[in-house]
Amino acid sequence: GQQVMQIPQYxxxxxxxxxxxxxNSSTTLSNIQWYKQRPGGHPVFLIQxxxxxxxxxxxxxxFQFGEAKKNSSLHITATQTTDVGTYFCAGLESQGNLxxxxxxxxxxxx
Amino acid sequence: DAGxxxxxxxxxxxxxxxxxxxxxxxxxxxxxxxxxxTMMRGLELLIYFNNNVPIDDSGMPEDRFSAxxxxxxxxxxKIQPSEPRDSAVYFxxxxxxxxxxxxxxxxxxxxxxxx
Numbered sequence: 001g002q003q004v005m006q007i008p009q010y011x012x013x014x015x016x017x018x019x020x021x022x023x024n025s026s027t028t029l030s031n032i033q034w035y036k037q038r039p040g041g042h043p044v045f046l047i048q049x050x051x052x053x054x055x056x057x058x059x060x061x062x063f064q065f066g067e068a069k070k071n072s073s074l075h076i077t078a079t080q081t082t083d084v085g086t087y088f089c090a091g092l093e094s095q096g097n098l099x100x101x102x103x104x105x106x107x108x109x110x
Numbered sequence: 111d112a113g114x115x116x117x118x119x120x121x122x123x124x125x126x127x128x129x130x131x132x133x134x135x136x137x138x139x140x141x142x143x144x145x146x147x148t149m150m151r152g153l154e155l156l157i158y159f160n161n162n163v164p165i166d167d168s169g170m171p172e173d174r175f176s177a178x179x180x181x182x183x184x185x186x187x188k189i190q191p192s193e194p195r196d197s198a199v200y201f202x203x204x205x206x207x208x209x210x211x212x213x214x215x216x217x218x219x220x221x222x223x224x225x
Contacts, residue, residue, distance in 0.1 A: 031211045042201060042216040043153070088153065092211035102152040 004091045006101030014109050019076040021104035023089035030092040032065055032072045037103070038085040046074075079108050112136075114217035116202050122223045128190040131220045133202030134183055139215070141208055144177055144187050145201040147219070153201075159185065160208050192224045 005024045013019050023032065031050045035043040047056055049065035049072060056063045062075045072091075076083055086103040093099060115134040123129055135142045143158040157167040162179045170177070174193070179185040189196055199219045205212040 033211070033213070035214075042219050043214070044216070045213045048211070048213065096210045098155070098210055098214075100153040 004089060004099045004101045006089055006104055008104055009102065010105045010107075012107045012109065013079050015081060016078050019079050019083070019106055021074050021087050021089075021106075023072045023091065023101050025070050025091050025093070025099075027093060028069045030069075030094060032069075032092070033090045033098075034063060034072075034074055035088045035090065036085050037088065041085070043088060076106075079106070081108050081110055084108050114202055114204050114215050116200075116217035116220055118220060119218060120221045120223075122225065123192055124225050125193055126191045127224075128188065129192045129196075129222060129224075131187040131200050131202075131222070133185045133187070133217060135185070135202070135204030136206075136215055137183065139204035139206050140182070141205045141212070142179060142185050143203040143205075143214065144185070145203060145216075147199045147201060156187070189222075192222075194224045197222055197224050 007022050011019055031048055033048045034046040036046055037043045047063050049063055052069050053067045054065040060077045064073045072089055074087055084107055086105045088103045089101045090098050114136055117132045121129060140161050144156040146154050146156055154169055156169045157177045158165055159179045162182055175189055177187045199221050201216050201219045203214040203216045205214050
């Protein structure tokens with residue numbers, strides 16, 4: 001079935017370093033959402049991207065939606081220990097199913 | 111706003127026992143979703159409801175799983191009989207529209223362990 005691939009699976013960074021996670025779909029997506037799940041917590045909505053080539057920023061977080069609407073990325077500048085958690089993308093496919101990636105688990109060493 | 115409320119937070123049971131997970135969506139939300147999260151398979155959609163009506167249950171693993179939504183403020187997910195491979199975190203989520211691409215609000219989840 002339809003899959004949304006997310007890489008890397010894990011990322012370990014030193015505090016202050018940048019971090020990027022990537023999401024790829026084999027088919028065009030209607031929109032893409034990003035969620036953050038803290039250790040032991042539940043997914044929390046961060047943002048939704050709808051337009052081709054769209055870029056949105058939230059403080060140190062930058063979200064992009066590819067021109068072909070098949071890929072997306074989340075970039076965190078100068079990571080902090082509060083950024084620790086798993087970041088999920090979720091793509092809405094043309095048939096109306098919201099498909100979650102398996103997430104990228106970020107750990108930050110102080 | 112209280113958010114999506116799930117109970118219990120943790121459930122430990124023995125294989126063969128019946129397990130019932132409960133969810134109260136955010137008031138006014140008309141779509142409700144049950145997800146299962148495991149390390150191997152990630153977040154999987156089990157079933158979702160619009161206005162209390164089950165719309166898509168294709169993600170329900172097998173007949174041992176059933177879900178109901180008797181009214182707009184309550185839903186249950188039942189596993190009978192439970193098996194060790196059902197061990198996972200079960201999340202309930204709700205959204206304010208029928209649009210499948212709408213923002214999801216997740217509950218805190220139920221950590222289920224079947225021994």
